[in-house]
Amino acid sequence: MAKTIITCAITGAIHTPTMSDALPINSEMIYEQAVEAAHAGAAILHLHARNPDNGAPSINPDHFMEFLPRIKAETDAIVNISTGGSLSTGIEERMAPALRASPEMCSLNMGSLNFAMHPLADRYKTWKYDWEEAYVRGSEGNIFRNTFEDIGKVAETLGKAHGCRFEHECYDVGHLYNLKFCVDQGMFTAPVFLQFVMGILGGIAANIDNLVFMKHTADRLFGDDYRWSVIGAGAAQMRLGAVAAQMGGNVRVGLEDSLFIERGKLATSNAQQVRKMRDILEMQGNEIATPDEARASLALKGAANVTF
Numbered sequence: 001m002a003k004t005i006i007t008c009a010i011t012g013a014i015h016t017p018t019m020s021d022a023l024p025i026n027s028e029m030i031y032e033q034a035v036e037a038a039h040a041g042a043a044i045l046h047l048h049a050r051n052p053d054n055g056a057p058s059i060n061p062d063h064f065m066e067f068l069p070r071i072k073a074e075t076d077a078i079v080n081i082s083t084g085g086s087l088s089t090g091i092e093e094r095m096a097p098a099l100r101a102s103p104e105m106c107s108l109n110m111g112s113l114n115f116a117m118h119p120l121a122d123r124y125k126t127w128k129y130d131w132e133e134a135y136v137r138g139s140e141g142n143i144f145r146n147t148f149e150d151i152g153k154v155a156e157t158l159g160k161a162h163g164c165r166f167e168h169e170c171y172d173v174g175h176l177y178n179l180k181f182c183v184d185q186g187m188f189t190a191p192v193f194l195q196f197v198m199g200i201l202g203g204i205a206a207n208i209d210n211l212v213f214m215k216h217t218a219d220r221l222f223g224d225d226y227r228w229s230v231i232g233a234g235a236a237q238m239r240l241g242a243v244a245a246q247m248g249g250n251v252r253v254g255l256e257d258s259l260f261i262e263r264g265k266l267a268t269s270n271a272q273q274v275r276k277m278r279d280i281l282e283m284q285g286n287e288i289a290t291p292d293e294a295r296a297s298l299a300l301k302g303a304a305n306v307t308f
């Protein structure tokens with residue numbers, strides 16, 4: 001069985017500062033936790049930025065450049081920059097950080113969907129920052145736009161012009177068919193890297209039946225020409241990761257998608273989640289991929305070819 005690639009998604013755009021003191025909300029925290037997660041065994045760092053003034057999700061390339069060179073100087077991990085960091089702006093703005101940095105990898109969301117976290121808001125009575133409650137409650141009305149035209153722009157600019165390869169985020173089975181269509185159009189080359197995103201309100205639920213269904217569908221569509229990984233958002237994070245690794249897949253952890261280390265207990269850092277996932281995987285006989293092993297498996301351009 002191939003070695004297991006651990007991706008760690010350090011901060012994302014779902015959770016807000018009130019929800020956990022461990023959530024990185026500025027460039028210094030992102031840098032520190034990313035380096036620690038890499039040293040704990042994450043081969044890929046999936047990165048968003050935050051506005052240092054108030055901890056809000058940011059797609060300002062300047063905010064990314066505050067931590068990218070420092071992470072590169074201290075780790076050999078693969079840097080993966082999000083192109084999905086805002087639910088309220090178009091793909092042009094969302095691509096800007098990756099265009100500045102020309103990373104080895106970017107996220108690419110494979111379809112439009114409702115993307116909601118408003119039920120989380122009822123857990124909190126007071127909020128650290130003014131923007132948070134409206135942001136979380138307002139997601140009830142969110143459409144996360146990722147049309148074929150949007151996907152095509154990312155493929156042309158970041159893919160063809162910059163040689164970036166993608167974490168194709170698939171939130172439901174239909175997104176696998178969207179990707180198959182794009183591959184057949186010549187927009188992406190094998191091996192594509194699929195991220196099964198399970199447990200987001202608006203996408204497929206996080207359970208083993210659905211994981212097997214996603215995997216079987218991907219097998220039918222892509223044969224042997226793909227790699228895959230799973231996000232079990234929220235409480236399913238460790239459980240689905242463990243099962244995916246046994247099925248030959250890879251795993252993503254990180255505070256972007258779950259703030260917890262076990263039921264009812266907040267994680268103290270991203271690295272704590274990486275270490276727990278790593279321990280589970282090693283106990284069940286999976287070997288962990290190094291960054292260079294992940295580069296070879298995903299056919300990446302190499303860390304020497306980025307612009308940060």
Ligand code: KMH
Pocket residue numbers: 012013014082083084085107108109169197200231233256257
């Ligand atoms: N937090 C994931 C469910 C992106 O960065 O492009 C969504 C995500 C999107 O990772």
Ligand code: ZN
Pocket residue numbers: 009012013046048082084107256
């Ligand atoms: Zn993300």
